[in-house]
Amino acid sequence: MSITVQIPTALRRLTAGRPQLTCSAANLGELFSELDSQFPDLKPHLRDEAGETRRFLNIYVNEEDIRFLGGASYSFQDGDEVLLVPSIAGGLE
Numbered sequence: 554m555s556i557t558v559q560i561p562t563a564l565r566r567l568t569a570g571r572p573q574l575t576c577s578a579a580n581l582g583e584l585f586s587e588l589d590s591q592f593p594d595l596k597p598h599l600r601d602e603a604g605e606t607r608r609f610l611n612i613y614v615n616e617e618d619i620r621f622l623g624g625a626s627y628s629f630q631d632g633d634e635v636l637l638v639p640s641i642a643g644g645l646e
Contacts, residue, residue, distance in 0.1 A: 554631040558584065563639055567595040581612070581625045584635065598639060609640035 558574045565572060574591075578584035585606075589596045601607055612619040613636040619627055629635070 554579070554629070556584075556629045556631075556633045556635055558588070559634065559636040561636070561638055563641060564595065564598060564637065567598065568592050578629060580628055581606070581619065584629070599637070607639075611638040611640065612636070613638065 554577055555575055556578060558576060560568050560572055560574065568574070569592075574588075576584065576587045578587050585596075585599055588599065599607060599610060606612070606625065614622055614627065614629070614633050616634075616636075619625075
């Protein structure tokens with residue numbers, strides 16, 4: 554089984570500039586573990602100190618919010634495309 558993970562521009566500095574990765578994770582926990590091992594600097598941007606998904610990280614599977622697919626218990630399917638989208642705050646002062 555193979556899934557594609559799209560890395561947004563804001564996080565590419567932590568993945569050696571790679572815009573996408575292919576891996577064989579079966580679920581979100583496995584995906585995060587694979588990303589942690591390949592890109593240790595990415596870990597604090599994905600999980601908090603308790604190991605939970607960061608509150609301001611949105612995760613989409615085939616353009617559907619993973620929260621509506623079962624959240625962390627969702628089992629990836631062959632060919633799934635995962636998009637990690639960190640919320641970015643800002644605005645005018």
